[in-house]
Amino acid sequence: MLTYDRIYAIVRQIPWGQVATYGQVAELAGLIGQPRLVGYALYRVDMATTDIPWQRVINAKGEVSHAVQRHGSDYRQRSLLEAEGIEFNPQGRIDLKRYRWQPSVQQLGQSLPGVEGEWGHGSKD
DNA sequence: GAAATGACTCAAC
DNA sequence: CGTTGAGCCATTT
Numbered sequence: 025m026l027t028y029d030r031i032y033a034i035v036r037q038i039p040w041g042q043v044a045t046y047g048q049v050a051e052l053a054g055l056i057g058q059p060r061l062v063g064y065a066l067y068r069v070d071m072a073t074t075d076i077p078w079q080r081v082i083n084a085k086g087e088v089s090h091a092v093q094r095h096g097s098d099y100r101q102r103s104l105l106e107a108e109g110i111e112f113n114p115q116g117r118i119d120l121k122r123y124r125w126q127p128s129v130q131q132l133g134q135s136l137p138g139v140e141g142e143w144g145h146g147s148k149d
Numbered sequence: 150g151a152a153a154t155g156a157c158t159c160a161a162c
Numbered sequence: 163c164g165t166t167g168a169g170c171c172a173t174t175t
Contacts, residue, residue, distance in 0.1 A: 027172060046157050061172060063156035068173070070156085081156080089156045154174075162166085 028065040030054055032073070034127075035066070038080040041108045042125040043118060045084045052127055059084075067091060079104040086113075086120040 030053040037052075038044050044052075046059035055061050066078045079101045083089045088101050102112065110123050 025173085047159095050157085055171085057158090058170060058172085059157040060155065060170070061157090064154085064171090064173070065156090067156050078156085083156075084158060091156060152175090155172105158169090160167095162164100 027053075027055065027061060028068070031062050031065040032069070032076050035076050035078060035081055037127065038077055038125050041110065041123070043080045043082050043105065043110065043120070043123045044125040044127075045082060045086075045120070047084055048125070048127075049081055063089070080108075080125070082118060084120075085117065087115075087117045 031049060034049050034052045035044075038049075046062040050056060050059045050062045053062065062081065066076070066081060069076065070078050088105065090101060102116075105118070106112065110118055112118060
């Protein structure tokens with residue numbers, strides 16, 4: 025379960041008012057190329073673990089994701105994000121170029137080698 | 150222990 | 163921009 029633990033650790037690093045994509049978290053967690061695991065990890069714990077800001081983890085489309093089966097918790101997540109000052113586009117998407125979390129080695133303060141942080145731009149759509 | 154699953158992502162048509 | 167297909171791997175049953 026170390027893998028998931030890694031993911032949780034990263035997700036906890038996400039600062040208030042910012043969001044990170046699964047791929048991003050995955051990479052930081054050392055699971056480069058495995059964004060699914062991030063989602064799965066959160067999926068398994070979101071209900072049992074409330075100390076993780078899973079709400080700040082969204083997909084690469086800048087849109088909030090969640091299991092449709094999950095009793096409309098997608099609404100709750102959006103609520104939380106809005107409460108953090110994050111704006112949703114008319115399409116219900118988040119402006120990643122603006123809210124995407126830009127992790128720094130210092131912040132992580134751990135061992136993640138090669139994580140210089142190359143985010144700073146980002147254009148989609 | 151093997152098969153099934155799952156909040157994703159990227160590339161191509 | 164919409165849909166399709168393949169990559170990928172830990173957790174779960």
